[in-house]
Amino acid sequence: xxxTDIGTSAVSTATSAFPPRGTAPGGYMxxxxxxxxxxxxxxxHGREVALVHRPLRDDWSLPKGKQKNGEHILTSAxxxxxxxxxxxxxxxxxxxxxxxxxxxxxxxxEWWAATPSGESSFTPNEEVDALEWLPVDQAxxxxxxxxxxxxxxxxxxxxxxxxxxxxxxxxxxxxxxDWTDHDLLRPLDESGRADALELAAVLGVFGVRRAxxxxxxxxxxxxxPYSVTHAAEVRTERAFTVGSFDNxxxxxxxxxxxxxxxxxxxxxxxxxxxxxxxxxxxLMREALTRLDAPVSQQLSLRKGTFWVLHxxxxxxxLASVERHTARG
Numbered sequence: 455x456x457x458t459d460i461g462t463s464a465v466s467t468a469t470s471a472f473p474p475r476g477t478a479p480g481g482y483m484x485x486x487x488x489x490x491x492x493x494x495x496x497x498x499h500g501r502e503v504a505l506v507h508r509p510l511r512d513d514w515s516l517p518k519g520k521q522k523n524g525e526h527i528l529t530s531a532x533x534x535x536x537x538x539x540x541x542x543x544x545x546x547x548x549x550x551x552x553x554x555x556x557x558x559x560x561x562x563x564e565w566w567a568a569t570p571s572g573e574s575s576f577t578p579n580e581e582v583d584a585l586e587w588l589p590v591d592q593a594x595x596x597x598x599x600x601x602x603x604x605x606x607x608x609x610x611x612x613x614x615x616x617x618x619x620x621x622x623x624x625x626x627x628x629x630x631x632d633w634t635d636h637d638l639l640r641p642l643d644e645s646g647r648a649d650a651l652e653l654a655a656v657l658g659v660f661g662v663r664r665a666x667x668x669x670x671x672x673x674x675x676x677x678x679p680y681s682v683t684h685a686a687e688v689r690t691e692r693a694f695t696v697g698s699f700d701n702x703x704x705x706x707x708x709x710x711x712x713x714x715x716x717x718x719x720x721x722x723x724x725x726x727x728x729x730x731x732x733x734x735x736x737l738m739r740e741a742l743t744r745l746d747a748p749v750s751q752q753l754s755l756r757k758g759t760f761w762v763l764h765x766x767x768x769x770x771x772l773a774s775v776e777r778h779t780a781r782g
Contacts (some may be wrong), residue, residue: 483559483560485553485559485560485561485562486520486556486559486560486561486562487520487521487527487530487562487564488518488519488520488521488530488534488561488562488563488564489518489519489521489527489528489530489531489534489563489564489565489566490516490517490518490519490531490534490535490563490564490565490566490605491516491517491518491531491535491543491545491565491566491567491568492516492549492565492566492567492568492605492606492609493516493517493535493539493541493543493568493569493570494567494568494569494609494614495569495570495587497587497589499589500589500590501589501590501614502587502588502589502590502593503516503587503588503590503593503606503609504516504517504539504541504570504585504586504587505585505586505587505588505593505596505597506538506539506582506584506585507582507583507584507585507586508581508582508583509580509581509582509583510580510581511598513598513599514596514597514598515597515598515599515602516565516597516602516605516606517534517535517538517539518531518534518535518538518563518565519533519534519537519538520534525782526652526655526656526778526781526782527564527778527782528545528656528659528778528782529655529656529659529782531543531545531564531565531566531568531659532545532659535568538581538582539570539576539582539585540574540575540576540577540585541570541571541572541574541575541576542570542571542572543566543568543569543570543571543659544568544569544570544571544659544660544661545566545567545568545659545660545661546566546567546568546569546614546615546616546618546764546773547566547567547612547613547616547764547773547774548564548565548566548762548764548774548775548776549565549566549567549605549608549609549774550565550604550605550608551563551564551565552565552601552602552604552605553601554599554601563601565605565608567609567612567614567616571661590606590609590610593606594606594607612766612773612774613766613767613768613769613771613773615766615767615768616764616765616766616767616773616774617722617723617724617764617765617767618660618661618662618724618725618762618763618764618765619718619719619724619725619727619741619762619763619765620657620660620662620725620726620727620760620761620762620763621727621729621734621737621738621741621755621760621761621762621763622653622657622676622677622726622727622728622729622755622759622760623728623729623730623731623734623755623756623757623758623759623760624642624646624668624670624672624673624675624676624728624729624730624757624758625642625645625646625647625649625650625653625672625675625676625757625758625780626642626643626645626646626649626757626758627640627641627642627643627646627671627672627757628640628643628646637670637697638669638670638671638695638697639671640670640671640672641671641672641675642671642672642675642676646672646675646676646757646758647675649676649757649758649780649781650675650676650677650678650679650680650758650780651679652780652781653676653677653679653680653758653760653780654679654680654682654683654684655683656778656780656782657680657684657726657760658680658683658684660724660762661724662684662686662724662725662726663684663685663686663687663724664686664687664723664724664725664726665677665680665681665686665687665688665689665725665726665727665728666688666689666690666691666694666718666725666726666727666728667688667689667690667691667694667727667728667729668690668691668694668695668696668728668729668730669690669691669692669695670695670696670697670730673694673695673728673729673730674688674690674728676728676758677726677728680726686726691714692710693707693710693711693713693714694711694714694715694727694728694729694730694733695729695730696729696730696732696733706732706733708733708736711729711733711736711737712736712737712740715727715737715740715741716740716741716744719741719744719745719763719765720770722765722767722770731754731755731757734753734754734755734761735753735754738753738761739753741763742772742775745763745765745770745771745772746771746772747772747775755777756779758779758780759777759778759779759780760777760778761775761776761777762775762776762777762778763775764776
């Protein structure tokens with residue numbers, strides 16, 4: 455049965471109703487989850503994107519594939535693009551989700567813009583027997599499915615060159631009331647250490663090599679596996695730190711935190727900021743206001759959860775915002 459479009463979403467968190475009429479009237483069918491990327495580069499003849507040919511379907515598509523059970527959607531996108539295109543992608547801005555029917559069952563694909571890193575390892579196989587880089591207009595006409603054309607149009611409508619700023623709330627560090635030493639020294643608990651290890655892989659998809667952390671142990675421990683795995687430079691920032699060695703006698707300087715975060719945004723360098731729940735909403739509100747973007751009422755994060763702000767390199771405008779947990 456051919457793939458049939460059932461509508462696209464204008465934002466990264468899809469809002470269209472599932473399923474379409476005729477599939478399960480008045481009900482709901484859990485969609486097949488998948489992820490992919492518009493892999494792009496600037497070539498000799500302008501901007502090019504990668505398309506793959508699948509011999510079993512005899513179609514041309516953007517590289518994508520189904521999410522595995524227990525797999526984070528971000529690492530799923532990287533794995534599928536790597537498997538199909540033979541290139542490891544660095545994820546850029548989030549693109550709108552696409553929804554369509556696959557053999558009568560609803561399917562939802564999450565999309566990112568991405569750039570290739572490293573050397574190509576593409577080898578023709580039974581699933582993908584050809585990889586071609588084409589100018590965007592040519593790629594648009596080569597694609598077999600309308601829903602892939604929509605993805606390419608969404609990519610073309612926004613900036614290609616973007617930089618990510620990640621705002622991460624530290625992972626679980628037990629109960630404050632159960633810790634008798636200085637609060638700044640309170641470490642991650644078992645669950646928090648497990649999330650820190652998960653975050654090392656998940657955050658790596660954005661290619662960030664700079665981390666700015668609260669000086670509290672629970673924050674520096676959260677980014678430690680990431681910094682070691684990806685050789686990321688880490689420095690601590692007093693303005694992002696909540697608490698003191700006299701157990702909170704020093705009030706949090708929210709204005710200093712917002713100023714420090716604004717300075718990082720203005721630098722337009724890929725950056726990870728790890729801080730506390732007390733500051734997350736303040737920092738996000740500051741960034742969105744500074745970027746002349748709408749401000750959501752739900753900016754706070756649970757422990758081990760993060761926001762990603764993608765900002766245009768060209769003009770500093772907001773390109774997309776997404777939120778994720780450590781375990782997807």
